[in-house]
Amino acid sequence: MVREWPSNLDVGELVDGGWRPTPFRQFILKIHSRCDLACTYCYMYEMADSSWRTRPKQMAPETASATVTRIAEHVHSHSIDAIEVILHGGEPLLAGREAIRDIVTGVRSAVGGTRVKVSLQTNATLLDLPYLRLFDELDVHVGVSLDGDAAMHDRSRRRANGQGSHSAVMTALGLLTSPAYRHLFGGLLCTIDLRNDPLGAYEALLAFGPPAIDFLLPHGNWSAPPPGRDPESGATPYADWLIPIFDRWYDAAHRPTRIRFFSEIIRLLLGGSSATEQVGLSPAAMVVVETDGSIEQSDFLKSAYQGAAETGLHVTRSSFDDVLRHPAIVARQIGERALSATCRRCPIAKVCGGGLYAHRYREGHGFANPSVYCPDLFTLVTHIKHAVEARPRARGEERRSRSTGPGRGAPMHLGEHRIPARTFSELAAGQGGASAVAQLAAAQRSKHILLVRGVLETARQVGHPRAASVRRAYDLLAAVQRDHPEAVDAVLRHPSVGAWARHTVTALVTGREDAAPEQLAGLAAAAAIRSGTVCEIDVPAVEGVVTLPSLGQAVLAPTLSGATAHCFADGADVMADGTVVRVPRDPRQDAPGWRGLRTLSAEAEETPLRVVIDDLDPYRMPGTANMGGRLTPAEVRRWQSTLDGAWSLLVRHHPVVAGEVAAAITVFTPLVPPEQGQSSATSRETFGCVALSTPPDATTLAVTLAHETQHAKLSALLDIVPLTKPDDGSRHYAPWRPDPRPVPGLLQGAYAYLGVADFWRRQRHLETGEAAVEAGAEFARWRAGARMVTETILGSGLLTEPGTAFVAEMADQLDRWADEPVPAASRALARERAEHHLAVWHATNS
Structure with missing residues (x-):
């Protein structure tokens, strides 16, 4: 077996010369060594190392306890302020919720005041609501492996029986990206497959709005080249695959996500240091603990040869400081001195960093070689360098401060938003x-x-x-x-x-x-x-x-x-x-002295909902005269009970509305209740907030959420597409208001009551007796009232061209409902209420 560190490496000499190891800040815990998929490119099961066969399937509690102790020992001895624990496999979700809970709580308890970020990389086939509730409780961030659309993903990421996994991943991502759990979404990892269209794969990933994307070069080396890579050829198939994605991403007015590979290269080109093993010469500060307690290097090395990742150390008998002195770890911390002579002469050596360590291996020569991806890396880095030099700050790249204190860090990216x-x-x-x-x-x-x-x-x-x-x-x-x-x-x-x-x-x-x-x-x-x-x-x-x-x-x-x-x-x-x-x-x-914002949650497997009760912030609903105060615990429980019923109704019988509410509404603000009924409001300044008095019942809350979500949608759309021209002073009748309204106000009301009519259009079929008559009357009244107002708006001359198209489509939708039959009793009740409202309006405003 060839050693994977340089033959002339003398650790003692390095230490005597002033070099000091970089403490570990990233701990990868292999909590389960098996997987429920059989991906064709997997370095764990399909390449050179087969040590997984002899290891326990799951990390035993005593092994986990010893690992936690070693992590705490390392953190305290080096006064580390923050670490990251990555739960890995195999497939880590196979370990089960209790095992994950024990490890996460154990690490946080053992390290005291040190901040612990916990993340987990999963194929997502087992990711469900119970797991997400646990991760929400423990603040565990979730990264998901996804290779593109269904055809792209299922080329390689299949179950042992050949069945694709894409549909299961879509279900899981739907839950993870819902408003209740999106804050746990760590990003997507995509392994490059040259058979897949690069921009098609990129767009498929962007559909989920990931906070970050990792494009992973398939693991291979000079002795076992990756697919499509001829080591003796100067061809650059992987650079050719990545460059169109980079150009689309870099040239966009709004970068919808962070692509780590590209961002790290840009950071290095601008004089910063890398935070990934893929590129750069920053010391490797990560270590792996296997299910049996063996301490290893990066498990990417398993793609090189049997035992390549091994150190011979174990958590029960070795500290992580012992690991830091291991020659293999030292070789990955000394930067340029561990590169081959070819790499040291290269003009982009400090950016490329020789590529991922595992990709440098050649049988008989160890790791003192350029990456098997050398031509691809050179082409990609050079392309990015030219782009950055042409527009060094046009898209927000800034040099990162090297200090650890607050500084002018990364910009908050903006976007140019268009509605298809x-x-x-x-x-x-x-x-x-x-x-x-x-x-x-x-x-x-x-x-x-x-x-x-x-x-x-x-x-x-x-x-x-x-x-x-x-x-x-x-x-x-x-x-x-x-x-x-x-x-x-x-x-x-x-x-x-x-x-x-x-x-x-x-x-x-x-x-x-x-x-x-x-x-x-x-x-x-x-x-x-x-x-x-x-x-x-x-x-x-x-x-x-x-x-x-x-x-x-x-x-x-x-x-x-x-x-x-x-x-x-x-x-x-x-x-x-x-x-x-x-x-x-x-x-x-x-x-004591602290008032927290309480939360309400409604669990539904299809569409979970979580909202904050903001009854404190002075800007929570500006201009509202009947603002309520702090809810008592008993009132919070009443709101929660009513929300449970309303959400069950929406998810079961109004699923599109439920999806819109969950995507739009994040905050409830209490109002003082009126003498009769319920008050509710939204503001164009506070998208995501619904102000409302205590909901009297589940159905009222459900229709209120439908109503106010319509207001929120239209207000947000108006920030992108102007629909009305400046107010000309004219005022008009609205069958839901006591006062004359300008055209913009008419449009808001008509759009809200379009949603209300749609709610009662479905709800009337669920009711019986008097409730059915009432529901039918609400449908009949508001479809007619909204249609009448759209006619007023269309004839006002105050719509922009997009506004005319918008209101015409509203009118067409209401016309499609006009022929739906309504019982005579409901029609009569609707007519009686409409005529009464008009009479009172004329008496008040004449």
């Missing part, structure tokens, strides 16, 4: 489904980013006295975004953030005293707490109350106007004048 014609038509008909709403929500996220950036720029331009502190807050937010984009995304998507930012920009421009740009620090602190970023930042207080959007409020002495948030891996302290409020690890929980 088919989606526009579906929305006009009152539908569109979850996919259309997801597009609208993405545009709202970009809108919030623009507004937050606008707060920073406007504060600077007007010379606001706190502009410097606003800059520091923005820099912290950007630094957190660089490493934890999901945490920043959760804060920026919170509805009140958009309302605060819009209000602040307007107030700064007009010179009003109620401008609050310093609240940007509240956003930054919330993102830091969500991500476990260790930092300190001054935050504003209003009468002693510090608001952290999406999390809750810290209540200090009422005379205070500011405080300091000390953020840790497991929470935060908000401090001022000797008073300390601890933000708990789970901010949803109340604690």
Whole structure:
């Protein structure tokens, strides 16, 4: 067996010369060594190493305990502030939920204050709601392997019986990307198959809106070349496959995701360091523990030869410091000195880094060779270099600060949002489904980013006295975004953030005293707490109350106007004048001085729902006169019970509406109840929030959610496509309002009641007796009322060209329902109510 480290490597000499090993920060735990798929390209089961056959299928509890002890020992001896634990296999989900729970909680308990990010890479065939609930509880991020569309994916990723796995993965991704669990979505891993169309594969992956994509070169080496790669040829089939994807991604006005391979190359070209083994010369800081407790190098090495990953060390008798001194690990930490002579002479050596270590192997020569992918890597890196030099900052690339403190980190990417014609038509008909709403929500996220950036720029331009502190807050937010984009995304998507930012920009421009740009620090602190970023930042207080959007409020002495948030891996302290409020690890929980935002959830396997009750943020629903206060625990339980019934009704009988609600609505804000019925509202400034009084029953809440989701859809669409011209002062009758309405208001109402009519159109068939008569009357009344108003709007002359097409499609949809029969009793009741409303309106407004 040829050693995989350079023959002239002398560890003692390196240490004497001043070299010190880099402690491990990434621990890959093989919790199950088998898999329920038989992928043709799998390096674990289909290539040179077959050690899996002799290892236990699952990591035993005593092995897991010893591993946890070794991790804690390593963390404490090196004072490491953050580590990542990756649960791997085989297929890690085969280990079962309890085993995963024990390992995750065991590691976090053992390492104390060190922040532990836990992730899991899965083929997703076993990923279901019970697993997702567990991962939500434990904050475990999930990466999924997906190679493209069904034909692409099932070429290689099949079960042992030859059956494809794509349909099972689609079901799992549908759950993982639902609003309730999307925050756990770590990204997609795609193994390159030259037989697949690259752009087709890329588009298939983008359909799920992944936060990141990894394109993985198939494992191979000089002695066992990867598919389509002739080691003796200068051809570059893998670069040729990747370059069209890079061009599409890099040239886009909005980069919809991060492609790690490309991002790491750009980072290296701009003088940064790599965070992946694929490229660059950064020391390898990861280690693998197998199911039997053996400590190994990267398991990619199993593709080279039998035993290539072995170190001979074991968690029961060896520390991870022992592993750091192993020559094989040292060879992967000394950078350029471990490269072949050919690589050291190469002009892109510091970027390419010789490629993945496993890909350098040649039988009889070990690993002191260029990568078997050398021509592909050279071509790809050179292509990216030319693109970056041509547009070094045109798409937001910035040099990363090398400091560990907050700085001007990665930018928050914006997008140019367009609505496809088919989606526009579906929305006009009152539908569109979850996919259309997801597009609208993405545009709202970009809108919030623009507004937050606008707060920073406007504060600077007007010379606001706190502009410097606003800059520091923005820099912290950007630094957190660089490493934890999901945490920043959760804060920026919170509805009140958009309302605060819009209000602040307007107030700064007009010179009003109620401008609050310093609240940007509240956003930054919330993102830091969500991500476990260790930092300190001054935050504003209003009468002693510090608001952290999406999390809750810290209540200090009422005379205070500011405080300091000390953020840790497991929470935060908000401090001022000797008073300390601890933000708990789970901010949803109340604690002394802390009021958390509670959550409601409705579990349905097809479409789960989770919403936050925001009864605290001062910007939660601007301009609303009947804003409610803090709900009591008993009131929260009542809301939860009513939501359970409403959601069951929507999912079972109105599934398209349920999908739209789940994709659009993330926050409920309580209102003071009226004397009769229920109040509800949405605001164009707070997409995702529905304000409502306590729902009287499940059916009322269900139709309210349908109604308000229509408002949310139209408001978001209006930010992309103008549908109306400027108001000309004319006012018109609306059969759902007591006052005359302008055309934009008519359009909002007609679109909402289009959705209400559609709800009762289906619901009337589920009811019996008086309830059926009532449901039929609601359908008849609102289809007629909405149709009458569309006619008013179409004749107003105040629609843009897209607006005319939109309202015409609304009218066509209502016309299609006009012939549906309604019982005479329902028709009479609808007519009676409509005539009464019109009479009262004329008496009031004449």
